[in-house]
Amino acid sequence: MSEMFVTLGTWNWLIFGIILMALELLAPGVFLIWLGLAALVVGLLSFAFAPGWQLQILLFALFSLAAVPLWRRLARANAAPSQDNPFLNRRSAALVGREFTLEKPIIDGNGTVRIDDTVWRVAGPDTPAGSRVRIVQADGAHLTVTAA
Incomplete structure (x- = not known):
């Protein structure tokens, strides 16, 4: 399995990121987009620094774990009450x-x-x-x- 990561190189992260973002279009939930962005960032970092596949997987896990809570915090902070019905659902x-x-x-x-x-x-x-x-x-x- 490690040979698969080594042979695909950095392109696998970019392809994986695009696939995850495309899946977000099919099953919207604002979750896969952040995993896709994490994969794209790892792919871009792989072009710049050429880290080993173990570090690439670790970076993907870290970026994924950081992106989802960050998105939830931003979404909650920007959630404005409804202008026409401020007590909607309250x-x-x-x-x-x-x-x-x-x-x-x-x-x-x-x-x-x-x-x-x-x-x-x-x-x-x-x-x-x-x-x-x-x-x-x-x-x-x-x-x-x-x-x-």
Whole structure:
């Protein structure tokens, strides 16, 4: 197997990189493109420095391991909220500041409130049913309320 790496030389990395990038077109997921870029970088470095095949594989592994987390960090940093619907996929965050009537009393810190067609669990100070409460914090499906 080592003979295969030695005989193909640096062109194998460039071909491998192009194949991975082409596969990204067939199965998009923004993952194979970074592996393809890592292979292309190793191919270009192989032209410049002519490292052994063991170092080439090590460089490919390092570039691949570095490229994927780097991409995830960049994508997360550049993710802007939707302009026309800033609470898209964050329904509970849109409830903060609104007032509702308690459906079941808050006893020992837990109760429920009906919002449109959904019953939400709420946490807050003990309050009787029918009282108005204001949502002050939303953490997933957990709402924190105070008396309105």
